[in-house]
Structures are given as structure tokens and as C-alpha cells.
Amino acid sequence: xxxxxxxxxxxxxxxxxxxxxxxxxxxxxxxxxxxxxxxxxxxxxxxxxxxxxxxxxxxxxxxxxxxxxxxxxxxxxxxxxxxxxxxxxxxxxxxxxxxxxxxxxxxxxxxxxxxxxxxxxxxxxxxxxxxxxxxxxxxxxxxxxxxxxxxxxxxxx
Numbered sequence: 001x002x003x004x005x006x007x008x009x010x011x012x013x014x015x016x017x018x019x020x021x022x023x024x025x026x027x028x029x030x031x032x033x034x035x036x037x038x039x040x041x042x043x044x045x046x047x048x049x050x051x052x053x054x055x056x057x058x059x060x061x062x063x064x065x066x067x068x069x070x071x072x073x074x075x076x077x078x079x080x081x082x083x084x085x086x087x088x089x090x091x092x093x094x095x096x097x098x099x100x101x102x103x104x105x106x107x108x109x110x111x112x113x114x115x116x117x118x119x120x121x122x123x124x125x126x127x128x129x130x131x132x133x134x135x136x137x138x139x140x141x142x143x144x145x146x147x148x149x150x151x152x153x154x155x156x157x
Contacts, residue, residue, distance in 0.1 A: 002127035004110050004120045007044045009127045010035035030056055038063075040122035041095050041106045048093070049154045053077045061104025064097035064149040079152035085141045086150070090117055090133070094151040096142070109151065117142055 002009040012020070012035050020034040029046055032039035038060050045051040055076040065074050065081060071088065074081040079095065082088040090096070090109050096119055098105040110128070111118035118130045131144035142148050 001122075002120060004044070004108060005048055007040075007047055009040060009120060009122050011127075012036070012123050032056070035122055037106050037121055037123045041108060044108055045095070045154070051078065051154055053079075059103040060097065060106040061099035061101070061149075063095065063104070063106055063152065064099055066099075066149065073155070074152060077152055080155045081150060081152050083150040084148050085139050087138055087140070089135070089140045090142065090151050091153065094153045096148050096151050098146050099149045100146055105146075 001011045019036065023031040023034045023039050023043065025031065025046055029052055031043045031046070042053060042056060045053070053076070063077055065076065068074055068081050070083050070086045072081060073079070082090070090112055092109055092112050094109045096107045096109055105121070105124070107119035107121035109117050110120040112133070115133055116130050117133050118128055120128050129144070131142050134141045134143070
């Protein structure tokens with residue numbers, strides 16, 4: 001469907017719940033079910049940042065820990081976590097987490113401007129989508145058709 005920084009984006013088609021087997025790196029790191037959203041973000045982070053998530057299992061909604069303070073390390077993912085509506089501006093390459101519904105959704109932020117962000121995602125009707133970014137009173141809030149819980153970032157970026 002698309003690609004970002006050389007990492008391909010696939011689709012499950014109209015049946016977003018379907019899977020086409022398991023996906024692994026050449027050296028055996030488990031990405032997830034083909035072609036779910038979690039598989040894409042894990043594959044992207046592994047190929048681009050050489051990042052292995054300590055706990056790679058679970059649905060997309062569990063990538064964000066609501067009990068974790070702003071800017072702290074999410075030990076399950078090995079990434080620093082920022083809450084939507086907090087004081088940290090999202091960056092290109094951050095992992096955006098939506099926790100609505102039974103499974104949630106994850107995407108990669110592929111563009112950031114003063115008033116919007118763009119994500120690239122797998123297992124969605126469209127591979128790219130823009131959301132509003134509002135800076136007010138020292139906080140950054142992403143909003144759109146759905147509200148993200150927040151974003152995760154490799155600490156060395």
C-alpha cells in the first residue's frame with residue numbers, strides 16, 4: 001500500500017481482523033500477526049532504530065501504560081512515553097497509540113508541523129492520515145476522528 005523510510009506498509013483488505021500468519025525478522029525477532037498495525041510498528045522500530053521491545057506481545061491499546069507518568073520509560077516497550085495533552089511535542093518517528101475499542105491501534109508519526117501531524121499505518125482504510133495538533137498553555141494535544149492516548153519514543157532520539 002505504501003512505505004516509510006524503506007519499510008513497506010501492507011493491508012489485510014476489508015477484513016481488518018484477518019491475519020496472514022506470523023511475521024519475523026530474518027534473525028528471528030517476532031513482529032506480530034501479518035498485517036496488523038502492531039506488526040508494522042514493531043517491524044519499523046526494529047529495522048530503523050534496531051529496537052527490540054522487551055514485551056512484544058499484546059494488542060495495540062496495551063502499548064500505552066495509563067499509569068505511567070509523563071516522560072517516563074515504558075519498560076514493556078523500552079520506549080519513553082508521553083501523554084496526549086502533555087508538555088512534550090510529538091516528533092517524526094514517534095509511535096502514536098490509540099486505546100479505544102477492544103484492540104486499539106498504533107501508527108508511526110511521519111510528519112509534524114505547527115498545526116498537524118501525519119501518521120503512516122498498517123491495517124487501516126488509508127495508509128496515511130492527518131490529525132490536528134494544538135499547542136495551548138504549554139501543552140500539545142493531537143485530535144481528529146479518534147483521540148490518541150499518547151506517543152512513545154526511543155530515548156536516544
